[in-house]
Amino acid sequence: MTQTIFRNDISPELDAFPHLQEIGVIKNTTIRLNSFVKECCDGIGLRLVTEGKFDWLIDDKLYTVYPGDLVLLLPGQTIAGDNDILNIGSFYTIKVTVQEQCRVILGKWSMLSHKEKLSVNQILTHNRHTPVISLKEAQPLIQSLLNELKNEEVGRQSMINHLLDQLFIYTCRQLVRQSNLRRDFPQTFFNLEQILRKDLAHQWTVEEMAALSGMGTTVFTEKVKSFSGFSPINYLINIRVSEAIKMLKRGEANVTTIAHATGFYSSQHFATTFKKLTGYTPSEYRKNNLFK
């Protein structure tokens, strides 16, 4: 195995880039036992295959990846060679640290706006079960990154961070495109709705919802309105209130807990929204809607 790898703990080239744990090329020419045992990713890991064919277990699920395939690993995901063996071939590898372990937020180095970073987090997190994508932009970007690192020209720091941003942007765009085969809006909307339901407590913004659906906010809002009859936020309120009603009727939690679990920022906000819609306060509602 030959490798040309910059690593943060040993390569002075990466001094200005504390977020870049490693970047480089690995070329494997022989098959050896235990050459690739399970490792756990502690940042965002990217692997772009350029030659050969690799059998990798990602979160214990087998994927066969070919040249042009980009493997994307989030914090906590594991990767290993099938039978602990690294196949013959070569691939680029990049590891980037993130600020927190539970959310995939790019650090201060990134020039993305805060909202964009949140969207990147949403998209990466919700696609963690599709770790292999095909991204034609990846190879030229990574090659430019390596060139920039080696050639110490003016503007190097900005260029490298900029290229990294681009890599993440293209990755996210491809993930969204893949999951919403843009044609079927009802299906896209249904997928989004499933994501919202899984995390109702999150303070969803229209920008985040639009990004997950692979659209700009204006087009997204228009499409949601014409399809569902509601603005995205009002549709979300519908789901929140419906879920709250279920919890109220089961009588399993107090109003404040229900408010927070369903994404209202206070019990006051919950009560006002609830009463405006149903005519009842949350506690009256439970009493008045059961069989007598």
Added chain:
Amino acid sequence: MMNCIITIELGTNAVRVFAFDFQGKVIGFQKGTYPTFHDEPDHSEQDPEQMFITMLYVLKKLLNEVVYPKKYGVSCICFSSSMHSLLAVDEDGVPLGNAITWADNRGKKEAASLKGTALGDAIYQATGTPIHPMSPLVKIAWMRSHDPEKFNQTRKFLSIKSYVVQQLTGSCIIDHSIASATGLMNIHTLSWDASALEFAGISADKLPDLVPVNYSDIRLKREYQKSLRLLDSVKILIGSSDGCLATLGAGVWEQGRATITIEDSGAFRVIGDNIIEDPAQRLFNYRLTDRLIVSGGPTNNGGVIFEWFANQFGESVMNFDLDKTIRDLVREASTTNAGSDGLLFLPYLLGERAPIWNANARGCYFGLHIRHERKHIIRATIEGVLFEMLSIGKTLETYREISSLSINGSFASIPFCTQMIADMFNRPVNTLSHGDSIGVGAFVLSATELGIFPDLEQASKVVQMHETFSPDPKAHQVYKQYFEIFESLIAKLGDEFDQLAMLQGK
């Protein structure tokens, strides 16, 4: 101040609320969608609370943004809903999980074991509902054997409409139309049927109280009156089912007239005074009023099939627009001949109900030749969907004479499709001036109840015929020949469908 009638339609994908003036003109409209969950193959469920909240939200919006600003007061609110839904609620009236929709097939085995038995025949004769997984009768039987805990916990088995009305008014009731699609109500005596109850394993007190479609002895709870700014005197009309009201809303139903509805799914229906007793059990009979019966056959494979086709094979563009793609495809289809130069399509992508009642039926293009082009495949797809409607129509024609047709629904109303229906049936076809026949049907029912019209017949005259499509005899001759092959193909395929469906289900 002027008065208006509000109709609330709890449909398969969305709630649609209309406001009509007393002459039947639409003052305003709002809709709101809710999702259908398919957590397991064959399952199709909806969240009753979300349906209720969406309905409330949409109603409120229509009142506040259109009805009140236009200085209208509300005289009557009338409900309709899709048929065959089942919602189990506990001792307190709290839903035990989601509502199961008409499209749910989990009771396939239960239905198959009942169909064709003496008991099954007797239940069909008594209830008018074909023995099929869609029917709440079969769904309850399924729950009894597969989810006994939930079955035992259930205080009432409701329809989604019963639940919504119960939330709004506190009354636990079901109208004769919706009840006659449960497979549990005797359509001759208008009471719950003993043998059906026995098969389901429940007693009549597990079901809501039966009321006629013009029942209005209910009131909105005070809180809803207040939050919706409605008077206590507003008449709350329980109403009927989407199928019955779409037929009523299609206008005249003198002898010899039938209605074709094709949205995502479709149906061929007639209204009459008598129940059609089809020994092969291919047709339904649903109660509209104590005098009138809506008979017909439903298909799973309506516009949804062409939408599937457009999604898969429409020209690929960055910003895919389904409506535009469908228009383009229809235009392309129109450049080839009736009969698609010998290409046939069986549209059974979703299994089929009438007339073959086979959940395992699957789609098929038959007769492909090297000279066939894209346009032939597009046209054959549309023709297949409409041949299926013709097949249901022919079944019905063995019992009723049909001299003219009216059509509604977004797919049937595409002029190219309307003309094709006229040519296939060799009958004149009328389109209607109103877009939504279910809403109009609910208006006709309400306006009659309010005494604005002396009876349903008079009230239904508000429905205007928009345009008449006359059949082209030459095209009819072509379709006639191909339809014979279409029918004999269906008769031949059977075991193959079952075998294939089994492999697909693995």
